Amino acid sequence: MAKARDASITIIGGGAIGCAVAYFLAKAGHRDIQVLEASELCAQTSSQAAGLVGQVRLSPERTRLAMNSVAFFSKLEELTGVSPDWLQCGSLRISLTPERTSEHLAMADVAKDCGLKVRFLEPSELKEMLPTIEIAKVHSALWCPTDGYLQPNSLVNAYVAGARSLGVTFATNTVVTAISTVQNRVASVSTELGDFSTSMVINAAGPWASAVAQMVGLQLPIVPVRHEYFISEQAQGWHRYLPVLRIPDLRIYARAEGSAVLCGGWEASAKSLDPRSINATMPLSVEPDFDVLAGFHENIASIIEGLDDIGVQSVFKGYPAFSPDGKFIVGPVRTIEGFVMAAGCNAHGVSGSAGLAEHVLESIGPNPSPYVRSLSPQRYLESSWDYPNARRLAQSAYENYYALGASAQGGSSGVKS
Ligand SMILES: Cc1cc2nc3c(=O)[nH]c(=O)nc-3n(C[C@H](O)[C@H](O)[C@H](O)COP(=O)(O)OP(=O)(O)OC[C@H]3O[C@@H](n4cnc5c(N)ncnc54)[C@H](O)[C@@H]3O)c2cc1C
Incomplete structure (x- = not known):
């Protein structure tokens, strides 16, 4: 150095x-x-x-910015000789209510205007893509094939x-x-x-x-606001090519990390730090909040089969700035x-x-x-x-x-x- x-x-x-x-x-x-x-x-x-890269958004500026990011991540190895481990596994926005589906329809319109390919899946297609989903609970699923995640x-x-x-x-x-x-x-x-x-x-x-x-x-x-997710023990049927999941009605996102589940979310009661209390030399350590993480677990297990008894292997956490x-x-x-x-x-x-x-x-x-x-x-x-x-x-x-x-x-x- x-x-x-x-x-x-x-x-x-x-x-x-x-x-x-x-x-x-x-x-x-x-x-x-x-x-x-x-x-x-x-x-x-x-x-x-978590490395999620999602392009499906409500604002055209953010959609285009994310599309540029995806195009850029795809050629970064060629440009620098180092791979960002970008995996274009696609993503699913799962809606559980008609209101959410309306929002996803609006997002699909923005995507279309920006030239981003997305489409709503038939239930059989969703089940094929994600066999463990409880299909009866799903109102609709918006698929974006060019989304993914990186390390x-x-x-x-x-x-x-x-x-x-x-x-x-x-x-x-x-x-x-x-x-x-x-x-x-x-x-x-x-x-x-x-x-x-x-x-x-x-x-x-x-x-x-x-x-x-x-x-x-x-x-x-x-303002630093606390955010965290857990990585589970190995889960049956999970592999790195499964699409990234966003289930906003349950306030959670998930993806496979190898054959484990990475699941995080946006809890209803956020914890922030007062920016005035932070100085340049101060470490910002975060203790895992297992009540919040248990809520994420409960929510994902309510829609994806086979996760009820899965244990937690590790917790990632920090203070992204809002x-x-x-x-x-x-x-x-x-x-x-x-x-x-x-x-x-x-x-x-x-x-x-x-x-x-x-x-x-x-x-x-x-x-x-x-x-x-x-x-x-x-x-x-x-x-x-x-x-x-x-x-x-x-x-x-x-x-x-x-x-x-x-x-x-x-x-x-x-x-x-
Ligand atoms: C659990 C979790 C999951 C997340 N998931 C995602 C995701 O899926 N996708 C996504 O896009 N984002 C995600 N984020 C948010 C993302 O991590 C942040 O937006 C991003 O890391 C911010 O990068 P940064 O470089 O601004 O901050 P940092 O990575 O914190 O870098 C700032 C650096 O500044 C240094 N620094 C501070 N003060 C000084 C000083 N006085 N002198 C020298 N150095 C200094 C620090 O040491 C630090 O290394 C997640 C965040 C968390 C906590």
Whole structure:
């Protein structure tokens, strides 16, 4: 690993976002880039992700972003020499009610407008694809053959390999403790090893992004909200090519992990951290909440046969960062030249990493699109908000991840995966 150094561009955070941004910037011709990571690469939130990549969404922007991600993941090995272990096994959105089916019909319309192939399955087709499903409970099933999942560590390794080949350096075990500005311009970053000059800082610090923003005196509502899933013992009939399942009426998602079941969900009562309580050196550890996990288990066992008595092998957990409006927080800050945000992933930061990195690239270019401008941190820097309310909204974005009837622009349904 390299050491921290003077660099034109310093990216803080070596998770999926920081590494994707490093790769996309370098690929676009930016030079003299370093990534500074407090622990190891892909060791925090990104390492915990389920790796689901879902393109079927209510908003056309998110649908297109996810479609771009899928196209990109399919060629990443060719580009970097490292496979992200992307498996295009397809996905099923299972509806248990007519209301949910209406929502899925709307999603299918958005998909069609965006050129994404999806279709509703006949019951016999569903049973053939997923023999253990209790078909009598299913109202409809929307199939997207090009969805799938990847392994987050492999994805980050691919970004890192690609970025390194273009000259990016990565310094691990390097905590940025301060950022200095001169005449409202980013000038240097401080670490244990000393100060290093830099003219651009990109804040890709995940759930610590609010603390990093505070280093330059900015308050941004980037709220860590707890999320977890379990991996079961081996389950009969489960294999890696089974489609990814989303069963929003039961608030759960699932996929096979080898021949085990990976199952997570969006519990009705979210737990968040106050961003003001987090500092740059603070580990964010999460204890498994077995009551919540038992709820996910009960829900999946209520619709998939053979899982009643299955044991849990491991639990993955962390604090993905949510924003109050459910949208990414991406782009330069007007009042501090050279300070750029790449955060607020709303539990979408692995599958959306490539798209978000492209947004960052576009945001620092001459002519960002209206959509990319709508992600600007200025929306929070130029309006009044307070932390308790920001937390409530971020928790609500989490709790309503699979809720019916939320608006398609931002908000809870804007982030549906
Ligand atoms: C259980 C779970 C399941 C999930 N499933 C999915 C999924 O299926 N699909 C999906 O797309 N997303 C999923 N997510 C969300 C996804 O993991 C996050 O959106 C994504 O990892 C965010 O990436 P990041 O790089 O912003 O954050 P991180 O991976 O947390 O990276 C931020 C990095 O910044 C570093 N850092 C912080 N402060 C400093 C500092 N001062 N100096 C130096 N370094 C610093 C940290 O050490 C950390 O490594 C899931 C999350 C969880 C917890």
